Amino acid sequence: MRSLAGYVWVDSPLHRMGAGPKLVGLLACALLVVLATTPLELLAVSAGVCALVAVSRVGWHAAGRAAWGLRWFLLMVLAMNALFFSDADPLVSLGPAHLTPAGLAQGARVVVRTLLVVVLGTLLTATTRPQELVDGVRRLLRPLGRLGLPTEAAALAVGVTVQFVPTLLRESRQLMRAQEIRCGGVASHGIVRRAVSYVRLLVPIFVSAMRRADELSCAMEARGYRIDRPRAADTTGEGKRYQ
Amino acid sequence: MSQVKKVVVAAVCAALGIVLPMAFHSIPNAGATWLPMHIPVMISGLVAGPVAGAATGVLAPVLSGLLTGMPPAPMLPPMTCELLVYGLVSGLLSRVVRTGSTTADLYISLVGAMLAGRVVNGVLRALIFSAGAYSLEAWLTASFVTAIAGIVLQLAVVVPIVVSLERAGLVPPRYPDPKE
Numbered sequence: 238m239r240s241l242a243g244y245v246w247v248d249s250p251l252h253r254m255g256a257g258p259k260l261v262g263l264l265a266c267a268l269l270v271v272l273a274t275t276p277l278e279l280l281a282v283s284a285g286v287c288a289l290v291a292v293s294r295v296g297w298h299a300a301g302r303a304a305w306g307l308r309w310f311l312l313m314v315l316a317m318n319a320l321f322f323s324d325a326d327p328l329v330s331l332g333p334a335h336l337t338p339a340g341l342a343q344g345a346r347v348v349v350r351t352l353l354v355v356v357l358g359t360l361l362t363a364t365t366r367p368q369e370l371v372d373g374v375r376r377l378l379r380p381l382g383r384l385g386l387p388t389e390a391a392a393l394a395v396g397v398t399v400q401f402v403p404t405l406l407r408e409s410r411q412l413m414r415a416q417e418i419r420c421g422g423v424a425s426h427g428i429v430r431r432a433v434s435y436v437r438l439l440v441p442i443f444v445s446a447m448r449r450a451d452e453l454s455c456a457m458e459a460r461g462y463r464i465d466r467p468r469a470a471d472t473t474g475e476g477k478r479y480q
Numbered sequence: 481m482s483q484v485k486k487v488v489v490a491a492v493c494a495a496l497g498i499v500l501p502m503a504f505h506s507i508p509n510a511g512a513t514w515l516p517m518h519i520p521v522m523i524s525g526l527v528a529g530p531v532a533g534a535a536t537g538v539l540a541p542v543l544s545g546l547l548t549g550m551p552p553a554p555m556l557p558p559m560t561c562e563l564l565v566y567g568l569v570s571g572l573l574s575r576v577v578r579t580g581s582t583t584a585d586l587y588i589s590l591v592g593a594m595l596a597g598r599v600v601n602g603v604l605r606a607l608i609f610s611a612g613a614y615s616l617e618a619w620l621t622a623s624f625v626t627a628i629a630g631i632v633l634q635l636a637v638v639v640p641i642v643v644s645l646e647r648a649g650l651v652p653p654r655y656p657d658p659k660e
Binding site: 264267271310347351393394395396398402405439440442443447449450451453458463 | 483487488489491492494495500502503520545548549633636641644650
């Protein structure tokens, strides 16, 4: 398991850009990735994503860390598509499985698309502080507030979620290491034992996460934060920091 | 539970809905088999109510799709609707069902949500997302055969986790001790 990149402290045009435009840009880029079907289109989108990584100055290692964590899953997606997508003109056949050029192409397409979206998501969290993200979501959702939707709560929920992902990943890794020390390496077990190992970790992971939620909500309320009461800073259009 | 805590609990459960599938992705076909994203959504509904559960059901798949590419874009709309129903129904049933036993309440709410989410998912796929290309057999296979490990896992861990959270004093007890 690898973490999504947290915020990377460097100065770049992407770091200086507002969270709102970055969120809209992420959605637009993800749409482009989904719509790209031909190898040429995928190559062009990949080149664009590589250019964004270079401009962001977060480093290739940080940008690709989350994607590397999905390597076994992506290999399985590639294999499943290559073997079961089609049975026309098989290169090799083994029972119901047929290794076909069309299947390989489909598998590669799915894997490249997934990798690109993962890198784009990593770039967003690596170049945007959680509070900036909350403010960006709040600004984007502001028009919906006129329809009576709870935009303040939605912005807070998005910000807390994004902020907690790296924290919970870190805690999960610590719990897994503690279990490895007690029972041996989780990764070296078979599939069923590995799954059982993860299941045993669920209760401590949830209790730890809920304890953090409890502490955060208590801290926010102690500072006078209320969902249903607009804060003074909001009247000026500035999001007031709750932390 | 205060409004702020409900929002934070929903958000933390959504974060767990992103983190747990990443851990399970080292196991082949784990997403469809073990359903790791369902667990925090149902727990959010059970401990923080229907609105928080529904919010977690929307946030977890959408943000996971944006940040990790999982679930892939074609699976995102039906999965979001299914998870929304899990969170909503588990919260609603948890609020309505009062048998006098915390465990019984939670199991009734959990099973009701599991059934409701699967039914809504099947109906939406049949009528909207895979109209004309979705059969009863495909729904039964995806919902109750492929996912049998995930169903057993949910029945085994969701209620003990909620009870553990109550015992740890992190969520309000369903039946407060009158002596306290």
